Amino acid sequence: MRASSTLMVSFAKLTDAMTHNPSFALMLVALLANIETVGAQQMPDPRVADLVKAGSVRIGLFPPQYIKDMATGKLTGVWAETARALAARLGVKAVLLEYPTPLAVAECLKAGACDAVFLGLAPRFADAGDFSIPFVHFDYTFLVPHGSSIGGVIDADLPGARIAAVHGHASSLALSQLLKHAELVWGDAPGSAFELLRTGKAVALASTRPALIEYSAQLPGSRVLQTSYGANVHRVVVPKGHAGRLGYINEFLEKAKASGWLQSAIERAGPRGLTIVPPGDPN
Secondary structure, rough: OOOHHHHHHHHHHHHHHHHHHHHHHHHHHHHHHHHHHHHHHHHOOOOHHHHHHHOEEEEOOOOOEEEEEOOOEEEEEEHHHHHHHHHHHHOOEEEEEEOOOHHHHHHHHHHOOOEEEEOOOOOOHOOEEEEEEEEEEEEEEEEOOOOOOOOOOOHOOOOOOEEEEEEOOOOHHHHHHOOOEEEEEEEHHHHHHHHHHHHOOOOOOEEEHHHHHHOOOOOOOEEEOOOOOOOEEEEEEOOOHHHHHHHHHHHHHOOOOOOOHHHHHHHHHHOOOOOEEEOOOOO
8 A cells, every 4th residue: 555655656746747847758758768769679570580599690602792801711792791781780690601603502592501692583593582672783794805806795606616604603594595606614613714714715704794804803905895695683582481581681672772881882892893773673
């Protein structure tokens, strides 16, 4: 009874203070709102509660989605930066997993060893997982050595010509459907494909524009063609059946584009040759 009376007196005093002191009332409302906000931040979004509980998000990457600093081991590039930003938004650790090819990261996702990967929307990846909205795209073209007269696919597609390409890469698949005479010679990764061009075993290297811009610096006098023979629109891919996670990532990507963060990440971390898909564009 005494406790109840004390509570009633305290409430009466609080009410009187709010009535006669508007500033106190506003301060109390702000305090309560802040407490509510903090409580909300401590509750993980149910769409990604499994990742928050795990304490990390595992994201698979393949060249040329990253460049590795051989001194520190750190992976750089806009894909790695986007992965870290997503992990930061989740409040968990970013675990960046290196794979040699797109097919390898697709298998990582299907096997449950990756929580998300970056891929282009292509038939061969249709069963890899569920795809987010697009966020960046780049085109496919050639790197040719000094003195080459090649200006496009038609110039390179000659009997006896050999074009270096990365086995299993989307740029290679697109090119294979266009060639009628030239032969594709394979590298298991971008570096080994570039070696075929550098050592004169191929007349051109086919890949993505960002990758070829980087390799051109290693081959004096070489040039990246202005023409292109296709394009790749990249999306985040999550395991099938994770609609909530996909919705969360779509919101993250839209904010990254609309805020200017994604453009800043490209300018800061590279690679050159990327274009942002405009906010609100589902294709």
